Amino acid sequence: MHNAPTDDMLVRHASPSLNVNSIHGPVVNPYHSLNEKSIPWAERERRSAGGSSGGSAAAVAAGMCDAALGTDTGGSVRLPASYCGITGLKPSYGLISRWGVVSYADSLDCVGVLGKSVDTVKTTRFHHMIQRILPQATPHAREKAKVSAESLLSTLDADLSSPDLSSLRIGIPQEYFPSELNTTIVTAVRRVLERLSSLGAQLIPVSLPSTPYALSAYYVIASAEASSNLARYDGVQYGTRSRLLPGADKSKPGNVYAHTRSVGFGAEVQKRILLGTHALTADAFDNYFLQAQRIRQRIKTDFDSAFRVPNAQLSDPSPNPDGVDILLHPSAIRTAPRLDSDAASGLGPYLQDVMTVPASLAGLPAVSIPAGLAADGWPVGVSVVGQWGSDELVMCIGKVIERTSNEDNRNF
Amino acid sequence: MLVRHCPWRSIQLHQLWRSRAIHTREVIHDKRWPGWQVIIGIEVHAQIKSRRKLFSESFTSRPGETPNTTVSAFDSAFPGTLPVLNPKCVELAVRTALALNSKVHHRSAFDRKHYFYSDLPAGYQITQRYSPLASGGYIKLSKGDVAVGITQIQLEQDTAKSTFDGLRHTSLIDLNRAGSGLMEIVSEPDMRSPEEAADYVRTLQAVLRCVGSSDGNMEQGSFRCDVNVSVNKHGQPHGTRCEIKNLNSVKFMMMAITSEVFRHIELLESGCSVPQDTRGFDENKAETFKLRSKVDSPDYRYMPDPNIPPLLLSEEYIETIRKTMPDLPDATRARLLNLGLSERDADVLMAVDSGREIGFDGELGKGAVTYFDSLAQQRDPRVVVNWMTHELIGQLTARKETFSDNPVSVEQLGELIDLVQDSKITGTSGKSLLKHIIANRSSSAPSALTRELSLEAVSEDDNASTRAWCVEAIEALPKEAEAVRQGNPRVLNKLVGKVMQLSRGRADAQNARVVLEDVLRR
Numbered sequence: 001m002h003n004a005p006t007d008d009m010l011v012r013h014a015s016p017s018l019n020v021n022s023i024h025g026p027v028v029n030p031y032h033s034l035n036e037k038s039i040p041w042a043e044r045e046r047r048s049a050g051g052s053s054g055g056s057a058a059a060v061a062a063g064m065c066d067a068a069l070g071t072d073t074g075g076s077v078r079l080p081a082s083y084c085g086i087t088g089l090k091p092s093y094g095l096i097s098r099w100g101v102v103s104y105a106d107s108l109d110c111v112g113v114l115g116k117s118v119d120t121v122k123t124t125r126f127h128h129m130i131q132r133i134l135p136q137a138t139p140h141a142r143e144k145a146k147v148s149a150e151s152l153l154s155t156l157d158a159d160l161s162s163p164d165l166s167s168l169r170i171g172i173p174q175e176y177f178p179s180e181l182n183t184t185i186v187t188a189v190r191r192v193l194e195r196l197s198s199l200g201a202q203l204i205p206v207s208l209p210s211t212p213y214a215l216s217a218y219y220v221i222a223s224a225e226a227s228s229n230l231a232r233y234d235g236v237q238y239g240t241r242s243r244l245l246p247g248a249d250k251s252k253p254g255n256v257y258a259h260t261r262s263v264g265f266g267a268e269v270q271k272r273i274l275l276g277t278h279a280l281t282a283d284a285f286d287n288y289f290l291q292a293q294r295i296r297q298r299i300k301t302d303f304d305s306a307f308r309v310p311n312a313q314l315s316d317p318s319p320n321p322d323g324v325d326i327l328l329h330p331s332a333i334r335t336a337p338r339l340d341s342d343a344a345s346g347l348g349p350y351l352q353d354v355m356t357v358p359a360s361l362a363g364l365p366a367v368s369i370p371a372g373l374a375a376d377g378w379p380v381g382v383s384v385v386g387q388w389g390s391d392e393l394v395m396c397i398g399k400v401i402e403r404t405s406n407e408d409n410r411n412f
Numbered sequence: 413m414l415v416r417h418c419p420w421r422s423i424q425l426h427q428l429w430r431s432r433a434i435h436t437r438e439v440i441h442d443k444r445w446p447g448w449q450v451i452i453g454i455e456v457h458a459q460i461k462s463r464r465k466l467f468s469e470s471f472t473s474r475p476g477e478t479p480n481t482t483v484s485a486f487d488s489a490f491p492g493t494l495p496v497l498n499p500k501c502v503e504l505a506v507r508t509a510l511a512l513n514s515k516v517h518h519r520s521a522f523d524r525k526h527y528f529y530s531d532l533p534a535g536y537q538i539t540q541r542y543s544p545l546a547s548g549g550y551i552k553l554s555k556g557d558v559a560v561g562i563t564q565i566q567l568e569q570d571t572a573k574s575t576f577d578g579l580r581h582t583s584l585i586d587l588n589r590a591g592s593g594l595m596e597i598v599s600e601p602d603m604r605s606p607e608e609a610a611d612y613v614r615t616l617q618a619v620l621r622c623v624g625s626s627d628g629n630m631e632q633g634s635f636r637c638d639v640n641v642s643v644n645k646h647g648q649p650h651g652t653r654c655e656i657k658n659l660n661s662v663k664f665m666m667m668a669i670t671s672e673v674f675r676h677i678e679l680l681e682s683g684c685s686v687p688q689d690t691r692g693f694d695e696n697k698a699e700t701f702k703l704r705s706k707v708d709s710p711d712y713r714y715m716p717d718p719n720i721p722p723l724l725l726s727e728e729y730i731e732t733i734r735k736t737m738p739d740l741p742d743a744t745r746a747r748l749l750n751l752g753l754s755e756r757d758a759d760v761l762m763a764v765d766s767g768r769e770i771g772f773d774g775e776l777g778k779g780a781v782t783y784f785d786s787l788a789q790q791r792d793p794r795v796v797v798n799w800m801t802h803e804l805i806g807q808l809t810a811r812k813e814t815f816s817d818n819p820v821s822v823e824q825l826g827e828l829i830d831l832v833q834d835s836k837i838t839g840t841s842g843k844s845l846l847k848h849i850i851a852n853r854s855s856s857a858p859s860a861l862t863r864e865l866s867l868e869a870v871s872e873d874d875n876a877s878t879r880a881w882c883v884e885a886i887e888a889l890p891k892e893a894e895a896v897r898q899g900n901p902r903v904l905n906k907l908v909g910k911v912m913q914l915s916r917g918r919a920d921a922q923n924a925r926v927v928l929e930d931v932l933r934r
Contacts, residue, residue, distance in 0.1 A: 098492075098494060099492065099493070099494055100492045101492055102491040102492050103491070103492070103719075105718075106718035106719045107718035224715060225715070225718055227713075228524055228526060228535070228536055228713075228715055231526060231528070231534065231535025231536055232489045232491070232533060232534050232535050234528055234535060236530050236533075236585075237488060237489060237533045238489070238491065253528065253529065253530075254528065257528045277713065280526070280713035280714070280715050281711050281713055282711050282713075285713075285714075289715065
């Protein structure tokens with residue numbers, strides 16, 4: 001890969017949640033229901049696999065592989081997992097090295113894994129890395145995170161057919177059930193909650209009041225960092241170099257850069273770079289970038305006050321006995337949109353990330369687990385979100401949800 | 413409340429827009445521009461003398477290195493690479509801050525400064541805009557009891573080097589320098605003349621070299637100056653400042669300031685105002701020229717670097733560096749005088765020392781003071797300094813060599829001094845021995861060389877040898893011998909000299925004198 005990265009790579013990165021802007025054409029969601037099996041591929045309903053790791057999700061869902069890697073900046077692993085009916089894990093920010101990952105928004109980028117089941121995800125080397133790294137790096141914070149998660153884990157045995165969840169406190173954040181949420185998704189999530197409740201889990205309504213601002217803050221921060229990270233694709237060291245038209249004014253280097261970058265980047269990428277560049281200019285910095293950072297801090301504070309386990313990264317974390325162990329909410333506001341629908345154009349794609357972005361901003365571990373089907377027959381995902389460093393707990397609850405919904409489906 | 417929780421402190425943003433406080437100093441009347449006051453502030457970029465770069469594993473390059481050979485994937489901004497802060501660079505910058513009486517912050521952070529240029533592969537430079545490593549401080553100039561305030565010290569990456577090949581109409585990029593560590597040292601506008609500016613630069617260079625944080629070499633580009641100049645009538649508000657970029661010698665800096673002062677005065681006297689420009693200096697015409705005006709100044713779109721966590725330095729860390737860093741020139745001088753050295757000897761040692769090669773990562777180089785300190789461990793400092801300044805440095809100078817070429821190890825010179833002090837060899841023999849070691853680049857022990865060259869001193873009991881040399885000397889110089897016999901004692905020295913020559917320095921001169929007199933009297 002010594003050559004310049006292609007526009008394709010940049011598009012993949014900067015593309016909003018649908019993977020329709022790729023140079024190879026859109027990724028088609030391979031999910032199909034049992035009664036659809038007899039219909040030939042070309043005649044099936046073409047739906048999005050989600051983005052930006054939709055290719056990885058589609059490969060797993062189509063059975064081409066058991067697990068695949070993907071990057072998750074604002075939900076790019078969890079959303080495709082939800083749309084394709086598979087499991088997608090975004091670990092705690094910073095647990096998995098990003099060395100070798102082409103940066104999009106460094107403060108949000110995580111390497112995640114998609115698998116056909118929780119166990120598949122757990123068997124990847126990648127998951128072993130999480131288990132190994134957690135106690136190692138920055139020993140103090142991670143040891144605290146591990147100890148607090150372990151006390152709860154020791155009482156849970158996800159492999160049992162009906163594990164005892166009586167010590168588990170599950171928070172249901174009210175802000176994650178907005179009016180845009182498809183009602184049949186609420187039904188699916190409710191079924192999951194009922195099953196967990198019947199195993200003894202305590203369901204506790206919680207409020208994360210800054211959630212409505214998360215998406216705006218996310219787009220400002222992600223675009224700002226992307227505009228910075230994409231600066232190296234200037235046609236000198238990296239990126240396509242586009243020759244100036246004859247007679248163009250070459251005296252200002254700025255003209256040369258502007259020309260080559262205007263030709264080399266696609267429309268969506270240019271939009272992000274311009275937004276990010278604007279957010280960082282001296283005049284806009286305070287109102288955009290700084291404001292977004294403040295919102296990001298409020299979102300972190302919201303999460304910290306919701307969880308029972310204190311944030312191990314804080315210097316003086318205070319215990320919160322009334323807090324919850326995990327949060328549970330729908331992974332997306334809808335099932336996979338049709339590739340030719342309105343949701344695939346305009347502002348639609350940007351709104352897809354509304355459920356996944358807060359955990360990204362706070363750097364929290366989150367896994368999307370298949371939770372049955374919506375009324376349209378397409379998969380619904382639920383997200384389990386834990387305190388920073390409690391990746392094991394999140395996967396364990398994911399396993400319980402997966403097992404109980406499988407049993408449910410068999411009972412249908 | 414919330415602002416305080418931000419990963420970096422927005423409060424400090426306001427500091428950036430605070431107007432610069434210009435210290436009031438006594439009115440200085442300068443004959444070159446009577447009635448006018450000149451105000452100068454200097455921004456220095458000093459390359460950190462670390463073995464490796466600021467955020468990567470690759471070695472820093474030396475002048476003359478083959479282009480593009482000390483470059484890692486990170487230095488060339490290869491996608492997917494990440495920065496890892498080099499603790500040696502932090503240590504050297506902290507040494508510098510302490511030497512400049514600055515306050516080292518327990519928490520500092522890194523930011524990205526964006527601009528497009530071919531010498532900046534990532535499209536941004538990692539620097540410390542919002543929370544610098546250290547702030548405040550001062551440096552005392554060598555003349556006039558003037559202290560120049562230090563505004564702040566920050567760590568940042570150096571850029572690559574671009575050279576324009578006019579023949580081929582091509583820019584050539586050398587990434588060797590890209591990502592090397594720099595210290596940006598910003599002074600308060602406390603200087604009032606080109607001479608004070610020169611004094612500041614020279615004093616700062618000496619401090620950096622002394623603590624081992626930088627070569628401080630302007631000609632080789634490891635120490636670069638941007639100078640801010642403004643001019644106003646005495647008693648009137650301060651003038652508009654212009655910045656002169658990239659001055660690469662003290663001489664040119666003084667010329668640039670002088671020409672800029674005259675340019676400002678000319679503008680003001682003709683009723684014009686001085687526009688706030690960024691200027692370059694044309695060495696051939698000895699005048700500054702406009703690079704860009706304030707309205708053209710780029711928006712660098714500073715952003716906290718999301719890949720580098722804040723730099724947290726504990727009080728213990730800072731104190732450890734304070735205790736273990738090399739002494740500053742004043743302290744060294746005081747220490748040397750305290751050991752009984754004369755002012756002259758101390759000056760010679762320190763002057764030789766200041767020209768030493770600076771070691772990487774703060775390791776002490778083979779400087780004259782370190783050499784002296786090792787030698788003087790268990791010896792009389794005054795004897796040691798005599799041997800060093802008069803003999804060792806004297807002989808090196810005679811050979812047109814510098815102290816960095818010194819082939820004599822501390823152990824060798826130490827043993828040699830001991831041999832002389834214990835009268836195992838005479839002082840004269842000691843000098844010849846030293847000469848032999850330097851000329852032959854010998855690494856043998858002086859005691860072995862003494863035997864090899866038959867330089868052992870003739871003991872006082874061994875009068876037979878001395879007597880034989882004396883007789884030989886008298887036979888060789890019959891006229892002089894006769895003169896002594898006639899009562900002209902001063903000629904005796906000539907005979908003693910002959911004895912020393914015949915004995916190849918092994919004879920004791922005092923003893924030879926007695927024996928000569930005795931022989932002549934018979």
